[in-house]
Each structure stands twice: as structure tokens, then as C-alpha cells.
Amino acid sequence: MSHKRSGLLPGLIVGVLSALVSAALLGAAVLFQTRLPAAVIAFGNGHPLSLASSLVVALIVALAMGAVRPRSILLIPVAALYAGGAMAAGQIAGSSIMIGATLRTPPAERGPADLSDITLDNFSAGLPHAPALYRDPLSVSWAAWLYIAVAALAALLLLTLRVVRVRRAQRALAEAETDSSPEPEYRAPFEPAQAPTPKPTTDLFTPRNQPKD
Known part of the structure; x- marks a missing residue:
């Protein structure tokens, strides 16, 4: 007997893949943020951009x-967890490469981040320093935690709205199909599906045909 697949496992796998892609994109944004105009980076201390x-x-x-x-x-x-984790992973990955490239490059040769800075050596050199932001007191690290919380809460709300809308639409469709279907004819127990054919009755006062001579 075959069981219907719930689809939960594909949802988890797609969630992990989307979180990895999001973390990679965010890491690239953190690494190459110095290439943006200074006015954009400085606007609101960088909080709107983050x-x-x-x-x-x-x-x-x-x-x-x-x-x-x-x-x-x-x-x-799970979506909230993935989004928050992707936000933290992207921040750490981008900061690690940026810090590692700064530590491994002489001061006279330092410049804006480039694709050549994305190396395993730079990542390994900066990884011990990147998570320091989350270990600082909350009065210092509140912004980083705020970005994670916003990502998690936004994913939670977006997927909740999606689930509610889909469930409501399917419920309305099922109710419409139920209303349009004809009601089954009521039949008493042991009642035959077709009424029996009535037999002709004999009238006592009707004269019978006399046999002819």
C-alpha cells in the first residue's frame, strides 16, 4: 500500500538551499559594501541598508x-530559523573574508574588496575575529542581533500569510464543490431502488367474458 508523501522533507531541503544562497549573497554584499557610494553606506549609520x-x-x-x-x-x-541562520552566516562569512584580506594585505596595498579576495586563506584568517561582534555586550552588538531577528520574523510572517491564503482558497474551493454537488436521494432501509410494477386488480362487479358457443 503506497503512502502519500507529505512534502515536508522537500520543503526542508529547499529551505536549506535557499538559506545557503541567501547567506552567500549577503556575504558578498558585506564584502563589497565599500564599493557603494559613501552617502549610501553612511545613511542612517548603515542600518536601513542592513x-x-x-x-x-x-x-x-x-x-x-x-x-x-x-x-x-x-x-x-523552520523558515524563521533558516532566515535568521542565513543572516548570521552571511554576516560572518563576509566579515571573515574582509577581515582576513585586511590582515594579509600590506597597508600600502589595501583597497576596495575584489573577487580575488574571496579565498579560503582570507576566510580562515578572519574567521576567529568575525564572530566577536556577537560576543560583545548587547549594548554594542544589538544591531547585528536586530538584523537576525528582522530576517527571522519577516520569514515567519511571509510564510504564514502564504499558508493561510492557500488553505483558505482550498477550503473555499472544497465548499463550492460540496454546494454544487446534488444531494443523494433519501431511501428508507430495505427500500428497493425501483418501485415494483403494479399488478392489475380484478373488479368483482365487472362481468367476465362468457365463452362463445
Whole structure:
């Protein structure tokens, strides 16, 4: 007997892949942020740009998981976890490469980040220093935690809206099909499907045909 697949496992796999892609994109954004205009980076101390990155990460994760399993309630908290993890991983990856490239490059040769800076050596050199932001007191590291919380909450809300809309649409479709289907005819127990054919009755006062001579 075959069992219907729940689709939960594909949703988890797609969520992991989308989180990895989001983390890679965010890491690249952190690494190459120095190439943006100074006015953009300095606007609001960089918080609007980072918050926008959090929303993009949440959107990618929520859309990917919602496309695979749009009715699963179990994937909603998982999407929040994936989005928050992708935000933290992207920040650490980009900062590690940026710090490693700075440490391994002479001061006279330092410049804006380049694709050649994305190496395993730079990542390994900067990795011990990158998570220091999360280990600092909350009065210092509140911004980094805020970006993670925004990404997780946005993914949670986006996937919740998706699940609610899909479930509501399917429920309305099922109710419409139920209303349009004809009601079955009521039949008493042991009642035959077709009424028996009535037999001709004999009238006592009707004269019978006399036999002819």
C-alpha cells in the first residue's frame, strides 16, 4: 500500500538551499559594501541598508519554501530559523573574508574588496575575529542581533500569510464543490431502488367474458 508523501522533507531541503544562497549573497554584499557610494553606506549609520538585506533574505527563504509546500504549518518556524541562520552566516562569512584580506594585505596595498579576495586563506584568517561582534555586550552588538531577528520574523510572517491564503482558497474551493454537488436521494432501509410494477386488480362487479358457443 503506497503512502502519500507529505512534502515536508522537500520543503526542508529547499529551505536549506535557499538559506545557503541567501547567506552567500549577503556575504558578498558585506564584502563589497565599500564599493557603494559613501552617502549610501553612511545613511542612517548603515542600518536601513542592513535591514533591507534582512528582508531580502527572508523573502528568498519564504518564497522558496512556500513554493514547495504552501500548506505546511510545520515549515513556518523552520523558515524563521533558516532566515535568521542565513543572516548570521552571511554576516560572518563576509566579515571573515574582509577581515582576513585586511590582515594579509600590506597597508600600502589595501583597497576596495575584489573577487580575488574571496579565498579560503582570507576566510580562515578572519574567521576567529568575525564572530566577536556577537560576543560583545548587547549594548554594542544589538544591531547585528536586530538584523537576525528582522530576517527571522519577516520569514515567519511571509510564510504564514502564504499558508493561510492557500488553505483558505482550498477550503473555499472544497465548499463550492460540496454546494454544487446534488444531494443523494433519501431511501428508507430495505427500500428497493425501483418501485415494483403494479399488478392489475380484478373488479368483482365487472362481468367476465362468457365463452362463445
